[in-house]
Amino acid sequence: xxxxxxxxxxxxxxxxxxxxxxxxxxxxxxxxxxxxxxxxxxxxxxxxxxxxxxxxxxxxxxxxxxxxxxxxxxxxxxxxxxxxxxxxxxxxxxxxxxxxxxxxxxxxxxxxxxxxxxxxxxxxxxxxxxxxxxxxxxxxxxxxxxxxxxxxxxxxxxxxxxxxxxxxxxxxxxxxxxxxxxxxxxxxxxxxxxxxxxxxxxxxxxxxxxxxxxxxxxxxxxxxxxxxxxxxxxxxxxxxxxxxxxxxxxxxxxxxxxxxxxxxxxxxxxxxxxxxxxxxxxxxxxxxxxxxxxxxxxxxxxxxxxxxxxxxxxxxxxxxxxxxxxxxxxxxxxxxxxxxxxxxxxxxxxxxxxxxxxxxxxxxxxxxxxx
Numbered sequence: 001x002x003x004x005x006x007x008x009x010x011x012x013x014x015x016x017x018x019x020x021x022x023x024x025x026x027x028x029x030x031x032x033x034x035x036x037x038x039x040x041x042x043x044x045x046x047x048x049x050x051x052x053x054x055x056x057x058x059x060x061x062x063x064x065x066x067x068x069x070x071x072x073x074x075x076x077x078x079x080x081x082x083x084x085x086x087x088x089x090x091x092x093x094x095x096x097x098x099x100x101x102x103x104x105x106x107x108x109x110x111x112x113x114x115x116x117x118x119x120x121x122x123x124x125x126x127x128x129x130x131x132x133x134x135x136x137x138x139x140x141x142x143x144x145x146x147x148x149x150x151x152x153x154x155x156x157x158x159x160x161x162x163x164x165x166x167x168x169x170x171x172x173x174x175x176x177x178x179x180x181x182x183x184x185x186x187x188x189x190x191x192x193x194x195x196x197x198x199x200x201x202x203x204x205x206x207x208x209x210x211x212x213x214x215x216x217x218x219x220x221x222x223x224x225x226x227x228x229x230x231x232x233x234x235x236x237x238x239x240x241x242x243x244x245x246x247x248x249x250x251x252x253x254x255x256x257x258x259x260x261x262x263x264x265x266x267x268x269x270x271x272x273x274x275x276x277x278x279x280x281x282x283x284x285x286x287x288x289x290x291x292x293x294x295x296x297x298x299x300x301x302x303x304x305x306x307x308x309x310x311x312x313x314x315x316x317x318x319x320x321x322x323x324x325x326x327x328x329x330x331x332x333x334x335x336x337x338x339x340x341x342x343x344x345x346x347x348x349x350x351x352x353x354x355x356x357x358x359x360x361x362x363x364x365x366x367x368x369x370x371x
Contacts, residue, residue: 078218083108085315088314104298105176106168109172118138331345
């Protein structure tokens, strides 16, 4: 008799888990992730301890640099924190209602390309146009573009009951390929010596700097965080979002309009992702180009999930995720590790930590099929 025919695996929610146990399990997840990463490094001939030390130094710098007022490394982390933070806040809002907006990448891209259009073509790169007009127009256009792109999976869900995970995910590729068509084709800079990318946006269309390369997108991100926290925690509509996320049947019974809430939540979620794309163009890259606007949406989804949909925790995790990205990039320079291995290491660490979060919330039991 085959024992596998008598038993099956069942995934069950754990219910309440004590805070100290959650902390211990998360620490264990990090330890396991570092060990697993160490195995990968050893297989390619790198010393795991030396590599991790280089990763930390590459991300945060050294105490000696800090004592001399050199905070370049922290600035680089904050530069990457901005798009991750704003985009994670975008998906966090939708996840609160259990509407799985996996299309943040596409909404981010549409915000970026719309902001580029406003800066380069709508105002024709007018150098004397006030910065306030430029930036207000770009942020508004970015929000609207991201919101409209976010409405597509919402409408498909409402009218045709198409799963929003699939539709929003596939729309990412449409947005990315459309952006590639623009900066490879009609928007390509004629003075760019053949390289794919638009011309640089004018100075007036750029966000001011706080210090180094860190721009005012950081302030915009914190303003969005405060606004979202007030909405989801302090308003009646925020309570409705929570109720719909917990039980759509109960929400309908209470007279809540699910269609209106789905549309509204995706306008806000997609619009915020569009603002994230706008700040990346206006604050850092200054042009639409390959590789500059497609790496943050998926990372933001991981951050939102790990934060347990908490606004303030997501900000801290965005910083740590940015540090992991910066440290991983530095490995290619300091340790001569191939770029692919650095990416594998980052992905492995994230995967193990996500698995740890899964086992905090759920348990797997072996049960008889009769049960």
